[in-house]
Amino acid sequence: MTVDMVTAIARDALYLIIKTSAPVLLISLSIGLIVSIFQTATSIQEQTLTFVPKIICVFLGLMLFGHWMMNGMVSYMTELWSNFSLYIR
Numbered sequence: 001m002t003v004d005m006v007t008a009i010a011r012d013a014l015y016l017i018i019k020t021s022a023p024v025l026l027i028s029l030s031i032g033l034i035v036s037i038f039q040t041a042t043s044i045q046e047q048t049l050t051f052v053p054k055i056i057c058v059f060l061g062l063m064l065f066g067h068w069m070m071n072g073m074v075s076y077m078t079e080l081w082s083n084f085s086l087y088i089r
Helices: 003-042 051-082
Strands: none
Touching: 003 051
């Protein structure tokens, strides 16, 4: 196994992590921003107000994108395990 192969595996793994986590993180970010703007506009200073909408929306995002996320991770692991004989040389 060469350094180039290890670098390619690490690069692909990091890209997959970013690609699969981005939808849920963007949902959480946007809901947090919307609630913060609402709090600023109404002068509500409750700091725990953002948690419930974020949790609900992240859960809905996982339900919506979970199948796609799991397929990406399974295909990457299948690719790694199918090329296992190349890595042990």
